[in-house]
Amino acid sequence: MIEIVSRERCITCDKCVEVCPTGVFDLGPDGVPVIARQVDCQTCFMCEAYCPADALYVAPQAHPLPEAPDEADLARRGLLGSYREQIGWGHGRTPGARLAIGPALPSSSNVIIS
Numbered sequence: 691m692i693e694i695v696s697r698e699r700c701i702t703c704d705k706c707v708e709v710c711p712t713g714v715f716d717l718g719p720d721g722v723p724v725i726a727r728q729v730d731c732q733t734c735f736m737c738e739a740y741c742p743a744d745a746l747y748v749a750p751q752a753h754p755l756p757e758a759p760d761e762a763d764l765a766r767r768g769l770l771g772s773y774r775e776q777i778g779w780g781h782g783r784t785p786g787a788r789l790a791i792g793p794a795l796p797s798s799s800n801v802i803i804s
């Protein structure tokens with residue numbers, strides 16, 4: 691469930707507000723999104739995946755944590771934006787789809803289109 695929007699890191703691009711399927715965020719007066727409806731979070735990680743500034747932390751638990759996590763500690767452990775990193779989104783990363791395990795895809799010259 692969404693736990694943190696880092697005010698320090700956020701660049702007010704609104705991407706998280708746009709992609710959240712359940713409208714969890716409201717825009718704050720300064721443009722930094724605020725978590726307005728945490729109980730509506732579906733733990734889908736889309737906001738974290740799309741955030742270009744690694745400013746969000748979605749905890750894997752499907753319920754609010756008993757205590758708000760410490761942002762500095764999360765940053766130190768590399769957990770802010772870690773979902774985006776894991777799926778290979780972001781400049782200089784390899785998209786996870788390229789690393790998927792399965793049969794090798796045929797090269798385009800071997801594909802027969804009927």
Ligand code: SF4
Pocket residue numbers: 691692709710711712713714730731732733734735736737738748
């Ligand atoms: S994890 Fe999904 S449902 Fe929760 S705030 Fe982010 S985008 Fe919205």
Ligand code: SF4
Pocket residue numbers: 695696699700701702703704705706707722723737740741742743744745746
């Ligand atoms: S996607 Fe990230 S940088 Fe953009 S508004 Fe949301 S928290 Fe801020």
